[in-house]
Structures are given as C-alpha cells and as structure tokens.
Amino acid sequence: MRPAGTAVRQWAATSARYTAGAGPALWARAVGRGPGGRRATGAFLRRRMLVLPALAFVALALCAAAYADVHDRSERLRHRCVPALEGLAQARTSLGLAQAQAELRLLTAAQAGQVELGETYRSRLTEASQSLNRVARSGALSRGQEQELRVVSGLVVAYGDKIAWADRNRDSDVLREAGVEYADDLLRGPGTNSAAPGEPTAVLDRIEELEDQLRNETGDLAAWSPLTLTAAGAAVLTTALFGFQAVGTAVFLRDRLRLVSVQLAAGALPVLLTPVLLAFGGAQEHGAQQGARSAVAELADVGAVRAAPHAIEDATDTAYARISAANPDGWSLTAGIVVPAAGVGALACGVTLYLYGRPYPAARTTLRRKYTEA
Numbered sequence: 001m002r003p004a005g006t007a008v009r010q011w012a013a014t015s016a017r018y019t020a021g022a023g024p025a026l027w028a029r030a031v032g033r034g035p036g037g038r039r040a041t042g043a044f045l046r047r048r049m050l051v052l053p054a055l056a057f058v059a060l061a062l063c064a065a066a067y068a069d070v071h072d073r074s075e076r077l078r079h080r081c082v083p084a085l086e087g088l089a090q091a092r093t094s095l096g097l098a099q100a101q102a103e104l105r106l107l108t109a110a111q112a113g114q115v116e117l118g119e120t121y122r123s124r125l126t127e128a129s130q131s132l133n134r135v136a137r138s139g140a141l142s143r144g145q146e147q148e149l150r151v152v153s154g155l156v157v158a159y160g161d162k163i164a165w166a167d168r169n170r171d172s173d174v175l176r177e178a179g180v181e182y183a184d185d186l187l188r189g190p191g192t193n194s195a196a197p198g199e200p201t202a203v204l205d206r207i208e209e210l211e212d213q214l215r216n217e218t219g220d221l222a223a224w225s226p227l228t229l230t231a232a233g234a235a236v237l238t239t240a241l242f243g244f245q246a247v248g249t250a251v252f253l254r255d256r257l258r259l260v261s262v263q264l265a266a267g268a269l270p271v272l273l274t275p276v277l278l279a280f281g282g283a284q285e286h287g288a289q290q291g292a293r294s295a296v297a298e299l300a301d302v303g304a305v306r307a308a309p310h311a312i313e314d315a316t317d318t319a320y321a322r323i324s325a326a327n328p329d330g331w332s333l334t335a336g337i338v339v340p341a342a343g344v345g346a347l348a349c350g351v352t353l354y355l356y357g358r359p360y361p362a363a364r365t366t367l368r369r370k371y372t373e374a
Contacts (some may be wrong), residue, residue: 148368
C-alpha cells in the first residue's frame with residue numbers, strides 16, 4: 001500500500017506543477033506572447049479574427065442543441081404523452097363504470113331483466129370509445145402500441161356487442177347472465193388465465209399495460225438526456241474558451257494598440273450571456289417536466305368510481321399547469337432571438353478585428369518586400 005500511496009502523491013505533485021505551469025503559458029498565448037517573444041500584430045489579429053467567431057458559433061450551436069432537446073421533451077409531454085395518458089385513464093374508468101352499470105341493470109337490481117340498459121351505460125361505453133380514438137390521434141404511441149390500441153378498440157366493440165346481446169335476451173336468466181359474464185371476461189379476464197405471464201389478454205389489462213409504457217416514457221422524457229448533458233458540457237467548455245480568448249485579445253489590443261475595444265466587448269457579450277440564459281430556461285422547463293411526470297403518475301391510482309372523471313381532469317390540469325408555468329413557448333421564442341443575435345455579435349467580433357488588422361501587413365508581404373528591395 002505504501003508504494004501505491006507514494007505513486008499517487010507523485011502523480012498529484014506532477015499534475016499540480018504541470019497545471020501551475022500551463023496556466024501562465026495559456027494566458028501568454030492568449031495575449032499574444034510566446035516563447036519567441038511578442039507575435040506580429042497583423043498575424044495575431046488575423047488569427048483571432050477567425051478563431052473568436054469559430055468558437056462562438058460552435059458554442060452557440062451546442063447551446064441551441066441542448067436547449068432544443070429539453071424543449072422538444074416539454075412539447076412531447078404537453079401535446080402527446082399527457083393527453084394519451086388522460087385518454088387511457090378515461091377509457092379504463094369508463095369501461096369499469098359501464099360494466100358496473102350493466103351488472104346493476106341486468107343482474108343485481110330488483111328489476112333485473114325487466115328494464116333496458118339505459119343511457120348511463122351507453123354514455124360510458126361511448127366515452128371509452130371516444131377516449132381511445134383521442135389516444136390514437138395523440139401521436140404519443142409507437143407503431144407497436146398503435147397496433148395494440150387497435151386490438152383494444154376491437155375488443156371494446158366485442159364487449160359492447162356481448163352486453164347488447166345480453167340485453168336483447170334479458171327475458172332469459174341463463175342467457176342474460178351468460179352474456180354479462182362473457183363480457184366481464186373480455187373486460188377483466190377469466191379467473192384462470194392460460195396466457196403466458198406478461199401477456200395481457202383482457203381489455204383493462206391491455207389498457208393498463210399501455211399506461212405503464214407511457215408512464216415509463218414520461219419518466220424518460222423528464223430525465224436529463226445524454227444529448228442534453230453532452231451538448232451542455234461541451235457548450236460550457238467552448239464558451240469558457242471563447243471568453244478566455246476574447247479577454248486575451250482585449251488585453252493585447254490595450255497593450256499593443258493602446259485602445260479599449262468597445263466593439264469587441266459589445267460583440268462578445270451576447271455570446272457569453274446566451275448560454276446562461278438558455279441554461280436558465282432549460283433548467284426551468286426540466287423542473288416543469290418533473291412536476292408533470294409526478295402529476296400524471298397519480299392517474300394510475302384512479303379507479304372506476306363516479307369521481308374518476310374529476311380526478312383525471314385534476315391530475316392532467318396540474319400537469320398542464322406545471323408545464324405552462326415554465327413558459328416553454330416564451331423560452332423557445334427567446335432562444336430564437338438571442339441565438340441569432342449572438343451569432344451577429346460573433347461576426348461583429350471578427351469584423352472588428354479585421355478592421356484593426358488592416359493597417360498591418362502580413363508577415364509574408366513584409367518578407368517579399370525586403371527580398372525585392374535587396
């Protein structure tokens with residue numbers, strides 16, 4: 001253990017010495033001083049004329065990519081996942097309420113078999129079908145999930161047909177009870193399920209499986225993505241390098257040309273502020289995504305009770321409100337303005353340095369003149 005500890009201390013000491021020596025060397029390079037002495041004014045300005053805009057554009061592109069990924073997740077949550085989860089919860093609870101109404105009218109009521117199903121059952125079944133149609137139009141489902149939803153819709157039609165058959169044969173206790181029990185098997189599954197584990201066959205089980213998949217997707221959308229983290233980290237490094245080079249250039253202009261470049265500062269400032277602004281907006285939207293995920297997670301606990309529609313509406317309204325509180329539309333508009341404005345500032349930095357360097361000839365031109373005179 002002692003040799004290993006000694007090696008670690010030696011490595012740490014070497015790294016510290018290298019870092020301590022690298023800092024002044026990088027600063028000397030940033031302000032135009034090197035091992036060979038001061039660099040030529042014209043060559044330095046022409047190099048920085050290209051380096052600063054290039055660094056700025058790379059930093060802005062990375063910032064825009066990181067924020068766009070966060071914003072796209074907010075849009076998918078607000079316009080796709082939350083509406084789809086709302087529709088699935090409404091379909092699930094409406095079917096449960098419809099079955100309860102059918103059992104009441106056809107089996108358990110005192111007048112069972114003597115009255116029709118009534119409008120309550122029909123309205124519940126219609127609500128379930130319409131909710132499934134809204135889920136299909138939400139755009140939140142994958143191709144496999146869309147196929148599963150079509151199967152569910154077909155089973156709902158078959159369920160309604162079986163309840164209608166039991167209602168038409170309500171004079172016969174045997175047929176009426178058989179029809180309701182068969183419909184219940186379609187809806188909730190038989191008591192002994194021969195299907196393989198993990199393969200739902202009943203309507204409600206299939207709907208709950210789709211809900212679980214969408215909730216998992218919602219959790220993934222509300223988490224930091226590798227694209228966002230990678231682009232944001234690279235943007236921070238590139239922006240820091242741009243700021244370091246810009247300050248070094250400003251020091252060079254003050255020491256060599258005896259001027260304080262307001263134009264350079266005005267062009268560099270938007271480039272430095274844009275990552276901070278987009279980081280604040282992205283963090284605010286990410287917090288709203290977490291709140292929306294927590295709100296829609298409550299839909300799993302909503303059962304087939306009379307208060308189910310109100311509970312579903314409250315949960316989804318909370319999710320929408322938390323996303324809207326982050327003002328994603330406003331931040332998107334802000335990003336669409338500040339990123340191009342910062343790009344213009346980066347070009348202004350390059351143009352400013354080009355104008356400063358025009359009076360100074362390039363090194364090759366000076367050597368050619370000396371050779372011609374000789």
